[in-house]
Amino acid sequence: MNLPASIEVAALPVERAREATPRRARISTSKRLLIALLAVILFVVISPVVVVMLGSFLNTSFLGLSSEQWVGDGSDANSLITFQWFSYVLKLYQPQLLFSFQLAVLSVVVCILIGVPAGYLIARGDFPGRRWLEELLLLPLALPGIAISIALIQAYAIIRGRWYFVLFGHLIYTLPFMARCVAGTLRSFDCAELERAAQSLGAGPWQRFFFVVLPSLRHAITLGALLVFAVSFGEFNVSFLLMTPLTATFPSALYATYTFNSFQVSSAATVVFLAVILPVLALIQWLGGDELSKVEQGA
Amino acid sequence: MMATLTVQGLSKTYRQAGEAAVCDFTHTFAPGRITALLGPSGSGKSTTLAMIAGLLEPDAGSVQYGGEDLTGVLAEQREFGIVFQSYALFPHLTARENVEFGLRVRGIGAGERRRRALEMLELVRIPQLAERRPTQLSGGEQQRIALARALAFRPRVLLMDEPLSALDAKLRDELRAELSRLLAELELTTIYVTHDQGEAMSLGHELVIMHRGRIEQCGAPSDLYRRPSSPFVAEFLGSANVFAGECAQNGRGLIVRLPFGELVAPEGTAKGKCWAMVRPEQIEVTTPAEAQFHARVESAFFLGGHTRLHLRVGETALLADVPSHVPIVSPEALPLRVRDGGLYVKN
Numbered sequence: 001m002n003l004p005a006s007i008e009v010a011a012l013p014v015e016r017a018r019e020a021t022p023r024r025a026r027i028s029t030s031k032r033l034l035i036a037l038l039a040v041i042l043f044v045v046i047s048p049v050v051v052v053m054l055g056s057f058l059n060t061s062f063l064g065l066s067s068e069q070w071v072g073d074g075s076d077a078n079s080l081i082t083f084q085w086f087s088y089v090l091k092l093y094q095p096q097l098l099f100s101f102q103l104a105v106l107s108v109v110v111c112i113l114i115g116v117p118a119g120y121l122i123a124r125g126d127f128p129g130r131r132w133l134e135e136l137l138l139l140p141l142a143l144p145g146i147a148i149s150i151a152l153i154q155a156y157a158i159i160r161g162r163w164y165f166v167l168f169g170h171l172i173y174t175l176p177f178m179a180r181c182v183a184g185t186l187r188s189f190d191c192a193e194l195e196r197a198a199q200s201l202g203a204g205p206w207q208r209f210f211f212v213v214l215p216s217l218r219h220a221i222t223l224g225a226l227l228v229f230a231v232s233f234g235e236f237n238v239s240f241l242l243m244t245p246l247t248a249t250f251p252s253a254l255y256a257t258y259t260f261n262s263f264q265v266s267s268a269a270t271v272v273f274l275a276v277i278l279p280v281l282a283l284i285q286w287l288g289g290d291e292l293s294k295v296e297q298g299a
Numbered sequence: 300m301m302a303t304l305t306v307q308g309l310s311k312t313y314r315q316a317g318e319a320a321v322c323d324f325t326h327t328f329a330p331g332r333i334t335a336l337l338g339p340s341g342s343g344k345s346t347t348l349a350m351i352a353g354l355l356e357p358d359a360g361s362v363q364y365g366g367e368d369l370t371g372v373l374a375e376q377r378e379f380g381i382v383f384q385s386y387a388l389f390p391h392l393t394a395r396e397n398v399e400f401g402l403r404v405r406g407i408g409a410g411e412r413r414r415r416a417l418e419m420l421e422l423v424r425i426p427q428l429a430e431r432r433p434t435q436l437s438g439g440e441q442q443r444i445a446l447a448r449a450l451a452f453r454p455r456v457l458l459m460d461e462p463l464s465a466l467d468a469k470l471r472d473e474l475r476a477e478l479s480r481l482l483a484e485l486e487l488t489t490i491y492v493t494h495d496q497g498e499a500m501s502l503g504h505e506l507v508i509m510h511r512g513r514i515e516q517c518g519a520p521s522d523l524y525r526r527p528s529s530p531f532v533a534e535f536l537g538s539a540n541v542f543a544g545e546c547a548q549n550g551r552g553l554i555v556r557l558p559f560g561e562l563v564a565p566e567g568t569a570k571g572k573c574w575a576m577v578r579p580e581q582i583e584v585t586t587p588a589e590a591q592f593h594a595r596v597e598s599a600f601f602l603g604g605h606t607r608l609h610l611r612v613g614e615t616a617l618l619a620d621v622p623s624h625v626p627i628v629s630p631e632a633l634p635l636r637v638r639d640g641g642l643y644v645k646n
Contacts, residue, residue, distance in 0.1 A: 189390075190385060190387070193383060193385055193387045194387055194389060196354050196374075196381075196383070196387070197381065197383060197387035197388075197389075197448075198389075198400065198404075199354065199373075199374045199375045200352060200354070200374055200375070200379060200380065200381035200449070200458075201375075201380075201400050201401035201404060201448065201449075201452060202375050202376075202378070202401050202404045202405055202452060203375055203400070203404040204373075204375055204404075207404050211400070211403070211404070212389060215389075215391040215392075216389075216390065216391060218391070
C-alpha cells in the first residue's frame with residue numbers, strides 16, 4: 001500500500017500554509033480596510049447617479065413612494081417601469097439637444113482649426129510674448145463662468161441671441177483644452193529635431209507640418225477633441241447667461257426641468273445627458289490620462 | 300566627377316553667449332572622403348555642421364558646393380543628408396516609410412519608393428525590420444534606419460552629428476566598422492562630427508580639430524597624431540606628455556631642456572623657448588646604463604597587452620605605456636629612455 005506516502009505528501013502543503021498564514025492575514029486586513037473605504041466612496045459618488053437613473057424609469061407614484069402627479073397621457077399609470085418621461089424629454093427638448101450637439105461639434109471643428117496651430121505656436125514658437133499668449137489662453141479657465149458671461153454680454157451686446165455668440169462663449173472655454181493638449185504633446189518629445197530631420201530630407205514647411213507634426217499629434221488632437229466635446233456639451237454658465245429662447249442649450253434645458261418640472265422628467269433629462277457624455281468621458285479615460293493631467297495642471 | 304564642398308569664413312555668435320560659437324571656419328572638404336570634425340563639447344562642431352546643413356543661419360561666411368553658392372539656400376533644397384545623434388526617426392512611420400520619406404516629398408511613386416527603401420535597408424543590413432516602428436527597435440537598429448533614410452534620396456553630401464554616441468561601447472565599435480565599410484563603398488563626401496578621438500581617427504580620412512569655435516589644426520589623422528600644431532591637439536588626440544622647455548646648444552649639439560631631463564633635440568629645432576611632446580608608448584624601460592632619466596612608479600594599470608605607468612620625476616608627472624611582459628624591477632627609480640624619434644618639439 002502506498003497510503004503512508006500519500007499522507008506525507010498531503011501533509012507538506014498544510015505545514016507550508018500554516019507558516020504563511022500570519023503574513024497573509026496581515027495583508028488581507030489592510031486590503032479589506034482599503035476595499036471598505038473604496039466601497040464607501042463609490043457608494044457616496046455613485047448613489048446619486050443610481051437614484052437619478054432609477055428615477056428616470058421607475059414609476060414612483062405607482063410604488064406609493066411619491067404623491068407627485070405626472071400629467072401625461074396616463075397610459076403607463078399602472079406599470080412599474082415607464083419610459084414616458086424619456087419620450088417627453090426627447091420630444092420637448094429636442095431642439096436644445098440638437099443645438100448643444102451642433103455647438104459641441106462646431107467647437108471641436110473650430111478648436112482643431114485654431115487650437116492646434118495655437119498649441120503649436122505656444123510650444124514651438126519663438127516670438128516675444130509667447131508666454132503671455134499661453135497665459136492669456138488659459139485665463140478663462142481661472143475665471144468664474146458668470147464673470148466671463150457678463151463681460152461677453154457687455155462687450156458684444158449687439159450679437160446677443162445669435163447662435164455664434166454662444167459658440168464664441170464655448171470656444172473661450174474649450175480652446176485652452178485643445179491648445180494645452182497639443183502643446184503638452186509637442187513638449188513631451190523633440191518635435192524640432194523631427195522637423196529638422198524632415199527638412200534635411202527635402203520637406204518644405206507645409207510638408208513638414210502635414211507629414212510630421214500633424215501625425216505626431218493625432219493622439220493629442222483626438223484627446224483634445226473629446227475634451228472639447230465634453231466641455232462644450234456640458235457647459236452651463238455661459239450657455240445659461242447668453243441664452244435666449246432660440247439659443248438654449250441642453251444643460252440649460254436640464255436646469256429648466258429641475259426648476260419647472262417633476263423629478264422624473266429631470267431624471268430622464270439627466271440620463272439623456274449622461275448617455276451622451278459618459279461614452280466620451282470613457283474614451284478620454286481610455287485614451288490616456290497623461291495628456292489630460294497635463295491639461296489639468298495647466299488649468 | 301564629384302564636386303567639392305567649400306566653406307568660407309563661417310561664423311556664428313549666439314545671442315545669450317558673449318563668445319562666438321564658431322569663428323571664421325574655412326575649409327575645403329575632400330570630395331568623396333570622410334572628414335571628421337573633432338573637438339570637445341562646446342567647441343562649435345555641431346554648430347558648424349548645422350550651418351553647413353542650412354539648419355542654422357550663419358552670421359557671416361559662405362557654403363559652396365561645386366560652383367554653386369548654397370549660403371542662402373534652404374536646408375530642404377541643399378540635398379544634404381543628415382544623421383542625427385538622437386536618430387530623429389518619425390515615430391508614426393515604419394522603418395521602410397521612414398526611409399521612403401525623402402523620396403515621398405520628392406514626389407516619387409510608391410513602387411519606386413518602396414524598391415529603393417528596401418534596397419537601402421538591405422545596404423544597412425536590416426531588411427527584415429522594414430515594417431517595424433522605431434519604438435520596437437534598438438538604438439543600433441534605429442541608427443541604421445536613420446542612415447538608410449539619409450542616404451535613400453541620394454544626397455550630395457552626408458552630414459553626421461555624433462551618430463554613435465548614444466550607443467553602448469560594443470555596439471558602437473560594431474557600427475563604426477560597418478559605417479567605415481559602407482562609406483568607403485559609397486564614396487560620398489561625408490562630414491562626421493564627434494567628440495570621440497578614437498572614432499574620428501579610425502573613420503576620418505581627414506581630421507579637423509576644433510577648439511573654442513576655431514579650427515585648431517587639420518590634416519590626416521596620423522600626421523596630426525605625430526605632429527600636433529599645439530599642446531591642445533597633442534593632448535586631445537590620444538594621450539601625451541606635454542612640457543614647456545627650452546632648446547639650447549651644448550657640447551654635443553642641440554639639446555632640449557625638459558623638466559625631467561635633457562634630450563637631444565630632433566632635427567629642425569630652433570634655439571629658444573619651445574614645447575615638447577612624448578607619447579606614452581615612446582617611453583621605454585631600459586638598463587641603468589642607457590637610461591636618460593629615472594622615475595618613481597606611482598601606480599601601474601594593467602591593460603592587457605600593455606601596462607600604463609603613472610610616473611613621477613621630481614615634480615613632473617609622466618605617463619608611459621610599456622609592454623606588460625617587461626618587469627618593473629625598481630619602482631622607486633625606474634631607468635627609462637625616450638625611443639629614437641619619440642620626442643616631438645615645436646618652437
